[in-house]
Amino acid sequence: MGMSLLGTPAAVAAPLPTAPCGDGGVTAGDTELAVTLNGLLTMKMRGYLDGYRVSCARTVVAAVRARGLPREAAVVAITTAIVETGVRNINREVDHDSLGVFQQRATWGSPAQRLDVAWATSAFLDKMLRKYPDGSWRTAVVGDVCQRVQVSKYPERYQPQAADGQMIVSALWPADGVPRAQVIARAKTWKPATAQRVPYSQTKQYGGYRADGSGYVSMTLGLAKPGPITTVLATGAHTRPIKMTELLQGDLVIDPVGGNTARQVVVFDRWADAKRTSYWAYQQRSGYGTDHRVVKHGLTTGTQFRAYRPLTVR
Structure with missing residues (x-):
């Protein structure tokens, strides 16, 4: 052979x-x-x-x-x-x-x-x-x-x-289709913004997934453990780019640029105001752990954050 x-x-x-x-x-x-x-x-x-x-x-x-x-x-x-x-x-x-x-x-x-x-x-x-x-x-x-x-x-x-x-x-290999509500339900299992939240770590795992941002998002989408890194999440293997104005619950906002301490990914939850100047997002945040908070990622001038739609979310 x-x-x-x-x-x-x-x-x-x-x-x-x-x-x-x-x-x-x-x-x-x-x-x-x-x-x-x-x-x-x-x-x-x-x-x-x-x-x-x-x-x-x-x-x-x-x-x-x-x-x-x-x-x-x-x-x-x-x-x-x-x-x-x-x-x-x-x-x-x-x-x-x-x-x-x-x-x-x-x-x-x-x-x-x-x-x-x-x-x-x-x-x-x-x-x-x-x-x-x-x-x-x-x-x-x-x-x-x-x-x-x-x-x-x-x-x-x-x-x-x-x-x-x-x-x-x-x-x-695309993951099986995941309902948007299930993405959010999974995001909540890491107890965001509570005393029981999962600590952030790029070396440790929680439930088989890396306890960092991309590992957390991979868990919410049901991707293979321990989860692709942020730069891979932003490729055509897992997502497609969309406009920030098209964001729906369960979509992602990703900054794939820079080293592993600079890259970030969050799960979009809902707009925080009628003018869409900020939004609620789930994130495994460095220095804190699992969070649910209002952010402006992708909405400010010069940002490297972009909106992405997971291929497997329905």
């Missing part, structure tokens, strides 16, 4: 010929997400993601979702793609007769099939399900599942990439 493509970061960046990964091509959101993830990944792909590779990962994740399988299956597939090709749809037989994002041999299918990322992903999943009947793959080690499907000469290379595979999938 594409052994010459494994190994060093230099191999990840090698200028091999590739085919598009999906009908939509590379979107602006793909490119933006690549920039964000490059600073978060820790292993082989760190610094090497671009819009094209994200478009390939997005197509793989969509194929898993189309099969009705859980996100853990996407983690196995993306982890495999990281090792095999650096998440590229390679369309030249570099290693024997291997092709595609998973470097599948000719025995898997025709060249056209193997270069169809959705088809290749489905074929990968078919084999995974055959090797692990009755959902047993879900309790197995990710790297072991990858190896059982791929039968690689280098089985030890998969598991070290699993955490980055999880991070990529978390950024691309």
Whole structure:
């Protein structure tokens, strides 16, 4: 399975010929997400993601979702793609007769099939399900599942990439729809503006979520634990920009600029006055903890706060 493509970061960046990964091509959101993830990944792909590779990962994740399988299956597939090709749809037989994002041999299918990322992903999943009947793959080690499907000469290379595979999938896998009232109900569970409020922390967790601003907001939206950071919340993976005048309960106001101590995100609750000069918001606030207070974020001249609508809120 594409052994010459494994190994060093230099191999990840090698200028091999590739085919598009999906009908939509590379979107602006793909490119933006690549920039964000490059600073978060820790292993082989760190610094090497671009819009094209994200478009390939997005197509793989969509194929898993189309099969009705859980996100853990996407983690196995993306982890495999990281090792095999650096998440590229390679369309030249570099290693024997291997092709595609998973470097599948000719025995898997025709060249056209193997270069169809959705088809290749489905074929990968078919084999995974055959090797692990009755959902047993879900309790197995990710790297072991990858190896059982791929039968690689280098089985030890998969598991070290699993955490980055999880991070990529978390950024691309939308959460289930959440009613706006439920977002607010969840916000209240951290006891905002009371003596029982959750203390702010960028290193500790509460209920599996980071006890910082983005962790708190991720909890209110029901996103995967421990929650994406603020810069990721502001990407097309989770939100779309809207005007401040369009804010509804459960929408977000985000300042994604600067270091981790400067970035902020709040959950919009309601306007505080008829002229809409301020509003009530829920926030996990540095130096205080969970709060519910009146703010003007995004309403003043020169502000870096912008309004965003979560993709999964209904």
